[in-house]
Amino acid sequence: MQAQLKVVITLPDAQHCDALNRLLWQQPASSFIPHCRLDDELAERTPVLLALSETQFPHHQLLISLQAETPSFFSRFERVIEIVGNDEADSLRGRARFKFYRDRGYELRHFDLSNKPQ
Numbered sequence: 001m002q003a004q005l006k007v008v009i010t011l012p013d014a015q016h017c018d019a020l021n022r023l024l025w026q027q028p029a030s031s032f033i034p035h036c037r038l039d040d041e042l043a044e045r046t047p048v049l050l051a052l053s054e055t056q057f058p059h060h061q062l063l064i065s066l067q068a069e070t071p072s073f074f075s076r077f078e079r080v081i082e083i084v085g086n087d088e089a090d091s092l093r094g095r096a097r098f099k100f101y102r103d104r105g106y107e108l109r110h111f112d113l114s115n116k117p118q
Contacts, residue, residue: 001033006059007048008038008077011066017050020066024048070097086114 011017017037024035035048043049044058051057054073063077068090074080080101084094101108 001047005047006061007064008051008057008059008062009048009064009066010051010071012052012068014052016066017052021050068093070100 009020011020021035021037024033027033033048034046035050036042036046038049038051038055038057040046049057054071057073057076060077062079062081063071063074064081064083065071065074066083082094082097084090098108098110
């Protein structure tokens with residue numbers, strides 16, 4: 001929010017979208033992240049959008065993908081963040097996505113947060 005980035009978070013299904021939406025609403029007022037679903041009438045003016053599928057986006061600064069597969073529309077965005085969990089299946093899918101981007105010449109940075117103190 002401090003960097004004034006416009007973000008699209010793409011999720012695999014409505015259940016995950018609802019869960020993230022609830023979590024974002026639970027933030028205290030001092031750290032609230034203004035967000036809405038992509039189909040909301042306020043989407044054009046909202047900095048963080050929750051999306052379920054490929055569509056037209058009102059902005060293309062940052063895509064945060066919570067999908068298991070590489071989003072087909074990722075190249076429309078200036079930057080992409082892929083979140084990879086610790087379980088083996090998610091790690092394998094994450095490595096495949098990393099290879100996909102690397103093989104196409106994209107600049108990649110990897111951040112391992114799994115060993116950070118709680």
